Amino acid sequence: MSLQDSGNPGPQHDGPTEPRPAPEATRRGRPRSEAVEQAIFDAVTGLLEEGVPLAELSIERIARTAGVGKATIYRRWPGKEALFVEVLRSVEPEDPVLTGASVRDDLVTLLEALRQRGLVKRASALLHNVFSQMQAYPKLWEAYQNTVIEPRRRLGMDTVRRGMELGEIRDDLDVEFVNDLFIGPLLLRTVIRPGATLEPGLAERVVDTVLAGLRPRP
The missing domain is CATH 1.10.357.10 (Tetracycline Repressor, domain 2)
Known part of the structure; x- marks a missing residue:
């Protein structure tokens, strides 16, 4: 079609x-x-x-x-x-602005934006309807991926890469893999388990838990 x-x-x-x-x-x-x-x-x-x-x-x-x-x-x-x-962009929350002062805080900002988008999508019959149809139209899905999803993904990977350069995250791991570790729990709750809670403080909890396991080894 x-x-x-x-x-x-x-x-x-x-x-x-x-x-x-x-x-x-x-x-x-x-x-x-x-x-x-x-x-x-x-x-x-x-x-x-x-x-x-x-x-x-x-x-x-x-x-x-x-x-x-x-x-x-x-x-x-x-x-x-x-x-x-x-x-679609006009009815979604605006993209977050990162301060660059703290890798941890920037990661929390990115994940909090993802949490807010999940809440908006749940509350909006329009967004739910459009997204349910959109994947049936490759050109539209590709345009959304290239202009909305991909820039956000690059922003996350740039933040992870900065954390590696500053010695806050292990640098022996693939950047994209590490980025997936951060956003995975939020995507799980917004896409695979749409009824799961998206409670306040979730972004901080995910970032702090993942960072604890990604600290450089002695």
């Missing part, structure tokens, strides 16, 4: 390009641009909440619901996959 719009050749059929506004007009128009993007996001989430399957969410239908032209959407996103990924 494809997410591509049937018979939709792309933005070249959406009418002539609008003239470029003057610099001052661009500055004045920025809030309106943000409002347009929000209207598009609201259209996508509204249709999904109504139970419209991903396969039936064409750019044309989204544009009609948002009250904009198809060209308006294509100017911002190359296709539905990119738009859907950004909509």
